[in-house]
Amino acid sequence: MVQNRSLIDEKGKRTDGRIIDELRDVKIEVGVINNADGSALIEFGKNKIIAAVYGPREVHPKHMALSDRSVVRCRYHMSPFSTDTRKSPAPSRRETEISKVIREALEPALILEDYPRAAIDIFIEVLQADGGSRCAGISAAAVALADAGINMRDMVSACAAGKVDDKIVIDINDTEDKEGGADMPVAYMPNLQKITLLQLDGELNSDEFNRCLEEAIRGCLKVHEIQRSSLMEKYFGNEKGVKE
């Protein structure tokens, strides 16, 4: 990876004005798709992503059903207008892989044994992409699953950490992802303290690796707060979750 310009200035400010352990602005709105059983719109920096959940519902074709639990089907998709150069609407290999890792990041949190022979469908549509879309997509989808009333063991919160100009920073943006040193997306169940998604590209030594992992989890906990208050907001009308 080529580092041809400084991504963190002498005051410690990043390309978008944030400091190293600051998240981009995150906003989650619950229940944005009328027809879906659960849904959420997440704005994560310039990312604009809608997650919609349908189910538990019947599985078609029937032979895909599992007799002891629900199947989870997950599609991560980018709209053609979501990126700088138009993205072909056909699913790419990248989207296929991301659909798989997102499904595997969410499945540990779902009590699938409660819904034998059923399907839970998760659709994640990236309307505008800005780096870190898989993490934002996971966070939105977890909220949508909760909104759909699916039995869950825990929330799933996701955030990336990485190395930019030899510093460990959280919530890598698009520029930092393309020009920076390393990117480590993490999804985390905040109450159970379990990691459900873990990827990395870029070089980290042992110390950087440990710090990066810890910082990513701190980012996940910050995202969790926002997920929690967005659900509280919808179901109780205020962020604290207290019925007035």
Add this chain to the structure above:
Amino acid sequence: MSISKKSPIIVENLRKKQMRESVSAGKRLDERGLDETRPIEIEVNVIKKASGSAWVKLGKTEVVAGVKVETGEPFEGLENSGALIITAEVLPIASPHIEPGPPDEETIELARVVDRGVRESEMLDLSKLVLVPGKIVYTIFVDCSIINVDGNLFDATSYAVVAALSSCKLPVFEIKDDKVVDTGRTQEPPITTTPISVTTVKIGDYLLLDPNIEEEACMDARLTITTNSKGSIVAMQKGLKGYFTVDEVKNIAGKARTTGEDIRAKLQELIKLGK
């Protein structure tokens, strides 16, 4: 769309119980210790039509990788780099559970994870593989055919790619009268490091290195970590619907580093012997 499904490999409940008991006593059903990887055999230059090739056996898992070199346009945004393309296909000859057809999500993930390890380690100095900056560059294909499946395709395929690239001879292309000509000469590839992928799986609360197919049918989660010659981690991929704790990840990262070192030495020795 990604769909949760059952493993096509069926392991009887009694056998699973036996495996769990054995693993909790520190021994696996194939007599290995939990941290013990299977023997690696590598034969390089097995395909004379390719610029480089390797036939790798990791236990009973077998992969053939071949390097083919062409010239072409650089990738968008990487105008001054050669292009490296790594593919993988699990052939129908490899197992009774494979059908011919377009790659499924597991195969796509396999190819992308192997590619990520080699690419992110910057094993090949792609900046040295440019003919006309921004216009014509070397395009290096490393195509992998998995010919027998017995677990841990990630590591076996990665070793095959590394062995094939390390032992290859690139053709020397030149520009004459605005045309690319093959001079018939060859050159050493610009290798900077040897990336080694180490896959660990979790069965219950136990971590096992280099799983065989039976263990894969019982695993809850998988973590593949690639390290470079300096021992730094360059790529990582978690898979399956299980989870890891922070301590487990740190533990696995440490093992990936130490085991990676041993395998790197072994691989380099085997490649040298075969060259």
